[in-house]
Amino acid sequence: MTGKEKEKEEEMTIPQIEEIEEEKEEELMAEPETAPVEGSEQDIEGLPGIGPKTAEKLKEAGYGALMNIATASASEIAAVADVGEGTASKAIMAARGALRMGYETGLQALENRKKILKLTTGSKELDKLLGGGLETCSITECYGAFGSAKTQIAHQLAVNAQLPIDEGGLNGAVLYIDTEHTFRPERIMEMCSAKGLDHKKILANIHVGRAYNSDHQILLADKAKDIMKEKNIKLVIVDSLMSHFRADYIGRGSLAGRQQKLNQHLHVLQKLADTYNALIYLTNQVMSKPDMLFGDPTAAVGGHVLHHAATFRIYLRKSKGDTRICKLVDSPNLPDGETVIRITPDGVIDR
């Protein structure tokens, strides 16, 4: 209990406290016997205060899954469903209860990690560096200078994600938020023919949204939840994350506003990853740090907000010919390391 909550409780009379205890009990009662782990399938109509009409409104606004409710704020739900904040927070608590969100033991965490899928990059060496491939339920940030192959890898992942799970794929479709207008279906075709895949099938499962500015980019990510389940999206690409944000917020004065928007945007993306067991691949530019005397004078843009959101961070550097050096930076459970890949007409391969 936080200090504030304690203070509040001390101010309360005993009947008020009993009322809250009762409410808590009701919330517990609302927990279904067989709570699904992912929970996305379960109907939201069973939640306290959510009748068929309210459920309909929520579904229309893209809050059709329990996880959407459980991770929303009371004011968000209140506004969307046209209910009071009290009712909204009761529904949120019940959804959290049903999904068993709260503390878990290390063993349960291990069990939950089992649902995580790994996506091959096309290079066995790079996969090895990443502990078996890129992971679902998390955000990967790939940063590097122009021509370092961030977009090439995005294309390769868009193909690989559609492979069966036992071939290193995610057996799912792809959502591609293209902010620099560099998505090229021809490149996908080239990669497909190298793998003997039917490019028509693969292209039909890549849903491309061209973002025209940072607000549009945010909107495209917000709208994603409407189609994630329907289209079985397992990979969400944002190429690139920061270009519009950098163009739209110029000057130091607007930095705080930009970071706030960026933070919200990243939260939406992380929520997609968690709710739909999906992988988020973000590309990012670098800026030079002229004041740095030693080491590599480049750093990813986006600041701490982005730094903390990404689970995997890969730094790409151009090397001789078609080779690129990939460096794994700040992984929570893997040692930092480097490997070399090649970008060929067939796609991403080992050196």
Ligand SMILES: Nc1ncnc2c1ncn2[C@@H]1O[C@H](COP(=O)(O)OP(=O)(O)OP(=O)(O)O)[C@@H](O)[C@H]1O
């Ligand atoms: N069809 C192809 N076959 C082989 N290599 C290719 C092909 N298309 C592009 N490349 C390589 O990929 C490079 C471009 O990489 P990419 O566009 O992924 O860079 P990027 O990191 O996204 O850069 P930017 O910051 O400008 O977006 C080209 O310079 C070329 O070397």
Ligand SMILES: [Mg+2]
């Ligand atoms: Mg690019």
